[in-house]
Amino acid sequence: MNKRIYFSSIAFLATVLRIALAVLALSWVSSQAAAAGQTIDPENCIGCHEETPVLGVHSGALFGATNRVATCADCHGWVTDLGQHETDGADMVRFDSAAAVLEPRTLTPLSLGVSTIATQNQTCLQCHSGKTLGALHWTHDAHGFELACSTCHQLHPKNDPVRGLSNASTIKLCVDCHSAQTRNGEGVRP
Amino acid sequence: MSVTRRDFLIASTCVATAGAFPVVHSMEVDGKRYTMVHDEKACIGCTACMDACREVNAVPEGVSRLNIIRSEPIGTYPDVTFQFFRQSCQHCDVPPCVAVCPSGASFRDPDTGIVDVDPDKCVGCQYCIAACPYQVRYIDPVTQAADKCDFCRKTNLAQGKLPACVESCPTNALIFGDLNDPDSEVSQVIATSKTYRTKVELGTDPHLYRIAAPTGGNRS
Amino acid sequence: MNDILNGAFHFESLVWHGPIAAYLFLLGLSAGATLIGLLLKRRVIQGPAWKNGFIKAVAVIAPIGIVVSLLILILHLTKPLAFWKLMIYYNVTSVMSVGVMMFQLYTAVLFVWLALVFADPINQFLDLGLQGRLRWLARPIDRCVSFLSRFELSIEWVLALLAAALGAYTGFLLSVLKTYPLLNNPWLPLLFFFSGLSSGVAGTLLLGVVGFKESGDSPSAHWAHAFEKPIIFGELVVLGIFFGWLFLSGGRAEVAALAAITSGFWAVVFWVGVVFVGLLLPLALQTILPAKWQHSVTFIVVLTSSSLLGVVSLRYFILYAGQMTVY
Numbered sequence: 001m002n003k004r005i006y007f008s009s010i011a012f013l014a015t016v017l018r019i020a021l022a023v024l025a026l027s028w029v030s031s032q033a034a035a036a037g038q039t040i041d042p043e044n045c046i047g048c049h050e051e052t053p054v055l056g057v058h059s060g061a062l063f064g065a066t067n068r069v070a071t072c073a074d075c076h077g078w079v080t081d082l083g084q085h086e087t088d089g090a091d092m093v094r095f096d097s098a099a100a101v102l103e104p105r106t107l108t109p110l111s112l113g114v115s116t117i118a119t120q121n122q123t124c125l126q127c128h129s130g131k132t133l134g135a136l137h138w139t140h141d142a143h144g145f146e147l148a149c150s151t152c153h154q155l156h157p158k159n160d161p162v163r164g165l166s167n168a169s170t171i172k173l174c175v176d177c178h179s180a181q182t183r184n185g186e187g188v189r190p
Numbered sequence: 191m192s193v194t195r196r197d198f199l200i201a202s203t204c205v206a207t208a209g210a211f212p213v214v215h216s217m218e219v220d221g222k223r224y225t226m227v228h229d230e231k232a233c234i235g236c237t238a239c240m241d242a243c244r245e246v247n248a249v250p251e252g253v254s255r256l257n258i259i260r261s262e263p264i265g266t267y268p269d270v271t272f273q274f275f276r277q278s279c280q281h282c283d284v285p286p287c288v289a290v291c292p293s294g295a296s297f298r299d300p301d302t303g304i305v306d307v308d309p310d311k312c313v314g315c316q317y318c319i320a321a322c323p324y325q326v327r328y329i330d331p332v333t334q335a336a337d338k339c340d341f342c343r344k345t346n347l348a349q350g351k352l353p354a355c356v357e358s359c360p361t362n363a364l365i366f367g368d369l370n371d372p373d374s375e376v377s378q379v380i381a382t383s384k385t386y387r388t389k390v391e392l393g394t395d396p397h398l399y400r401i402a403a404p405t406g407g408n409r410s
Numbered sequence: 411m412n413d414i415l416n417g418a419f420h421f422e423s424l425v426w427h428g429p430i431a432a433y434l435f436l437l438g439l440s441a442g443a444t445l446i447g448l449l450l451k452r453r454v455i456q457g458p459a460w461k462n463g464f465i466k467a468v469a470v471i472a473p474i475g476i477v478v479s480l481l482i483l484i485l486h487l488t489k490p491l492a493f494w495k496l497m498i499y500y501n502v503t504s505v506m507s508v509g510v511m512m513f514q515l516y517t518a519v520l521f522v523w524l525a526l527v528f529a530d531p532i533n534q535f536l537d538l539g540l541q542g543r544l545r546w547l548a549r550p551i552d553r554c555v556s557f558l559s560r561f562e563l564s565i566e567w568v569l570a571l572l573a574a575a576l577g578a579y580t581g582f583l584l585s586v587l588k589t590y591p592l593l594n595n596p597w598l599p600l601l602f603f604f605s606g607l608s609s610g611v612a613g614t615l616l617l618g619v620v621g622f623k624e625s626g627d628s629p630s631a632h633w634a635h636a637f638e639k640p641i642i643f644g645e646l647v648v649l650g651i652f653f654g655w656l657f658l659s660g661g662r663a664e665v666a667a668l669a670a671i672t673s674g675f676w677a678v679v680f681w682v683g684v685v686f687v688g689l690l691l692p693l694a695l696q697t698i699l700p701a702k703w704q705h706s707v708t709f710i711v712v713l714t715s716s717s718l719l720g721v722v723s724l725r726y727f728i729l730y731a732g733q734m735t736v737y
Contacts, residue, residue: 121268130266130267130268131266131267133267134263134267134270138235138260138263138272140267141263141267141268141270141272142234142235142270142271142272144267144268144269144270145268168241171236171237171238171241174234174236174238174360175236175238175358175360176360178234178236178360178361179360179361181361182360182361182362187232187361187362188229188231188232188361188363189229189231189232189361189362189363190362286586286587286588286589288503289501289503289504289586290503290504290505290506290586290587291501291504291507292496292499292500292501292504292506292507292510293495293496293499293500293501293507294499294500294501295499311495311499312489312492313487313488313489313492313493313495313496314487314488314489314490314492315483315486315487315496315506316425316426316488317504317506319425320425320426320587320589320590320733321586321587321588321589322589323588323589323736323737325423325589325736329488334488334489335488335489389737392588392737
């Protein structure tokens with residue numbers, strides 16, 4: 001056989017092999033990604049949502065049994081379908097979107113709004129017990145599931161605005177919200 | 191011994207005058223009867239009224255004219271309700287505190303029906319504090335005289351406004367007005383709603399009416 | 411122990427505390443002693459009353475009792491310097507105001523009566539005392555006294571009525587308080603009247619025998635003993651009616667009564683101090699012990715001291731336990 005033909009076919013085969021390996025590698029990665037469960041490691045959320053770190057008390061929250069730090073997924077849920085996630089984020093738990101959480105870099109508008117109150121609050125109740133919350137402050141009991149936790153609490157900023165409120169400020173919070181309610185004719189005595 | 195006509199006329203005039211005096215004294219002529227209704231269904235226990243009262247009437251720390259008492263939680267999370275009870279002067283029509291005051295410092299204003307205290311006449315014997323079955327009186331640490339809620343008689347009412355607590359309530363749970371006026375909001379609320387008062391059996395005839403909150407379930 | 415005492419003397423519904431109990435006791439003591447003095451003078455004593463040790467005891471106890479109780483009352487006010495306002499502003503619907511009126515009258519009449527009783531020694535003192543420097547007072551005072559002594563009987567009647575009224579007043583003061591169901595009781599004035607009377611007898615006997623060396627076997631002492639027994643018995647009866655009324659009234663009154671005599675520090679004070687030491691012990695001692703023992707100084711001291719302790723316990727018990735339960 002002609003030496004040139006021989007070597008070019010080897011080169012061709014090698015190239016084909018490399019391409020095949022690359023494709024295999026890529027498909028292996030994406031097949032891993034496509035597998036049910038942790039498609040995207042929560043460490044990677046920041047890759048797209050780069051301006052949304054958690055600076056408050058939940059940044060260092062530890063799970064007692066495993067000593068694991070809380071991640072985005074613990075509150076917002078796990079991304080199983082990246083395509084779906086990039087389209088509308090329907091698989092995520094969306095808390096008060098008007099809070100200090102910015103839109104992701106991919107600029108896909110969040111058209112679905114926030115998750116239901118029950119969904120949101122059940123997320124928080126995974127760790128926080130209703131009984132303890134009620135004992136901590138009676139307003140938790142008073143509002144129950146009529147109000148989303150995120151209406152008052154903001155976990156991303158360093159300081160949650162409703163923690164450590166003075167008595168006068170607490171009263172002002174009640175008055176502001178409830179007088180708006182009364183003005184809208186929603187109270188018992190509008 | 192015979193009685194002359196002259197003696198008889200003089201004696202009977204004296205008796206009639208003496209007899210008329212207590213009657214005239216107890217009648218209310220054209221007076222208002224300021225009354226308050228606390229709607230426990232609308233009350234959210236925010237205690238804005240307590241703060242407003244303290245501020246407007248310059249109530250010193252350590253004592254309080256008005257308290258909102260929150261019940262224990264009724265139900266389990268997330269279906270919990272509370273009952274809020276307003277503790278403040280009832281401005282009774284038959285006030286025990288006025289009856290017992292030795293110097294007359296505690297008095298009922300006949301024009302408004304408001305029970306108030308004249309701090310100059312008060313000597314601080316604390317008889318009124320013991321006599322009030324609603325336990326709403328205190329000794330003011332600044333004046334050392336007895337004091338309590340006066341429906342903002344010397345502050346807001348004097349300026350033609352509603353009492354501070356009524357103005358501050360975000361849910362309109364406090365209704366205030368003249369019970370002697372059948373067209374006032376307070377008269378109409380009392381006529382149409384189911385109201386209750388406390389310790390009525392003691393004969394005090396209090397003027398703080400309450401609309402009871404339902405226990406458990408939906409509050410709205 | 412500290413917590414128990416703290417809880418017994420400091421609680422939310424407490425308005426009137428210790429000094430008022432002392433005031434109630436001293437007022438009852440003064441009124442009671444006055445009544446005993448009046449009775450002794452009119453019914454028992456032969457000859458000049460002022461020579462009798464028990465009358466001297468009354469002359470010490472009655473005025474000191476009323477003056478000290480007045481002082482306690484004034485100091486207890488949150489505006490003590492305004493106390494004089496109580497003497498110009500009155501309210502006839504207020505038991506306290508009526509009491510203040512009676513207080514003033516009683517004090518005046520008491521001093522007048524004492525001046526009449528002790529007219530001779532006073533005259534002697536004015537004549538001879540301080541090397542005769544007070545002699546200029548002797549004649550005018552003598553003339554006042556002889557003028558007033560024409561009305562001695564009326565003065566004594568007025569004083570007796572005032573003393574009786576004041577003895578009951580201490581009960582009325584508390585019984586109009588609708589806030590406290592234990593105190594809001596029609597039998598309280600009578601209970602305090604009997605209690606005041608018994609403290610008057612006990613105090614007079616004690617001071618007369620110990621302070622003024624009056625014999626425990628004198629006609630006055632015999633009379634005082636004889637008078638004391640029905641008083642203690644009466645007190646027991648009224649105490650029974652007092653609690654009977656509370657229990658049978660039901661509601662908060664029954665709750666208050668039950669709590670007062672069955673639980674806590676004050677229940678102990680009631681059964682040990684009021685009932686046993688104050689009433690049963692004196693009654694038993696007087697009934698069981700042979701008559702000749704009953705006139706020794708020791709016996710009189712023991713008897714009168716337990717009686718007085720019982721009266722003090724009663725005033726404190728009624729005041730504190732009474733304010734523990736609110737309607």
